[in-house]
Amino acid sequence: MTGTDHNNPLQPSSAADSDHDAEQKAQRHQQRQQKLKEKVDERIAAATRDKGLLLVITGNGKGKSTAGFGMVCRTVGHGMRAAVAQFIKGSWACGERDLLQQHGVAFAVMATGFTWETQNRALDMAAAQAVWQQAKQYLQDPAIHLVLLDELTYMLTYDYIALEEVLDALTTRPQGQHVVITGRGCHRSLIELADTVSEVQSVKHAFDAGIRVQQGVDW
Template sequence: MTELDKAQKHQQRQQKLKEKVDERIANATDDKGLLLVITGNGKGKSTSGFGMVTRSVGHGLKAAVCQFIKGTWECGERNLLEGHGVPFYVMKTGFTWETQNKETDIAAAELVWQEAKKLLTDETINTVMLDELTYMLTYRYLDIDEVLETLANRPSGQHVIVTGRACHRRLIEMADTVSEIQSIKHAFDNGIKVQKGIDW
């Protein structure tokens, strides 16, 4: 086979691929707010969610963030996004193995959830990130039925990003897009401390 033959075959394959992609794009006509879930045991779930929040802000859309579990460490994304008008509602209790107090954790989760519910009825907010919400459902700090009902009844054009490990199956079923991040290797497992600007 000559180089010209190889080039022509490559062009033909790419043309067929383009036709399939173009067809899928043409058939995607629904326009709605998306419910996205980023789950799994790997690193980068919140980071991915913050990437979408940043993308929204970059397009001139209004975004807001509710953070469950985290809150005692400085957050690089919060440092950046608050300066661009993104409000944050944070539990500020840290990880559950640090607090070791279920009652205060539930109370803190409920306070942030009340703020989340306001955002999830506000048509002026285009994107809402519910960071680490999955833990609140796993630990039963928040009522799954109430959470799902609130998500189902949000403004039709509003996007919601949910992050965290072990996402509840009912939330996965409800979501439009679900991504699972798996851990292959993590520096921390080899005794390397968490890095500013990379891990937080």
Template sequence: MDKPTEMPTTDTKAERHKQRQQKLKAGVDAKIAAAQDEKGILLVLTGNGKGKSSSGFGTVARAVGHGKRAAVVQFIKGAWECGERNLLEGAGVTFHVMATGFTWETQDKQKDTAAAEEAWLAAEQLLQDESIDCVMLDELTYMLSYHYLDVDRVIKALQHRPPMQHVIITGRACHRAVIEIADTVSEVQSVKHAFDNGIKAQPGFDY
């Protein structure tokens, strides 16, 4: 007759949990010990889901909270009031806004290209300024997808920025050349979106 299987006691479960956590901690500690380089990070927030710009603005707010200088260049969405801009400008963050609105509203490639060029000139100046610790290029990906800006020119500016300057790029369908030089890439995917169910974008939550 087979001996009945003994159920783990509370003490046994606690010990197994402790062993798992110790193993996890050892792995984390090893990664921390190996990651000692310091440099400006190029962060890309892309994908079709909601929250890319919000995440980017959160990182800008974190920089400001640590006494860092930050600046934002907004492409495409500039015609909308922006709650993050209202808040962060008061905290000393510089904003450069393309201010043409969404490209499907203007339907004017020449106008949008000229506006993108003007906004990018401001971005290039920021990407050469060692006093700016963090630069957010909000919705830059569309400028490359629609060929309003030259990819090589953008890549060159990103690669030749001050070595300790962090850059955040947001927007859907990020160009592969930008992804290749990025240090961190997060892809935000959509599972459900209120807008698809007829709920309009609302101030204080969506923008």
């Protein structure tokens, strides 16, 4: 049998009915999007303050430092100054550092490597303090638009840097300066102080399957 089966309730009775259904769907979609737009516009209109933000990126998933460096790149892309203090990381190559130093980004690096490699608390603490002293200078410079404190959370967990000293440096920094802190297990005091907190969770990681870290992806 060819043509329209008028005894089949599942088949549209005509092309006009199909067009009508499509038009109704389009109208409902437009109405939903208009309501969404109104809500977004309300929130944008209500956000009237400007301030230097403290952002925390924590959690056990991959990508915390990468996200922090993304904000450094964004800052530099807008022609503003940024500085980075890298805790934990060693003297091995860092793609972000190699690139950003070419664009005037200042770096202070704790070049002793990971604590499970050095196994020397006194050495690690001295290295952490040296980087922290430089970081404090960044946090006092109003010409620096954004400071990334990469893996700072570990320094507080290990008591290499005093929490009170960090909180003081953050609360007394220039008014318009933004700060990004990355690392697992962020101290609750930093989370409470922060304006924005993101938690990166691990679902799968290639390293757990025996795959080596990959240049350009992991470092």
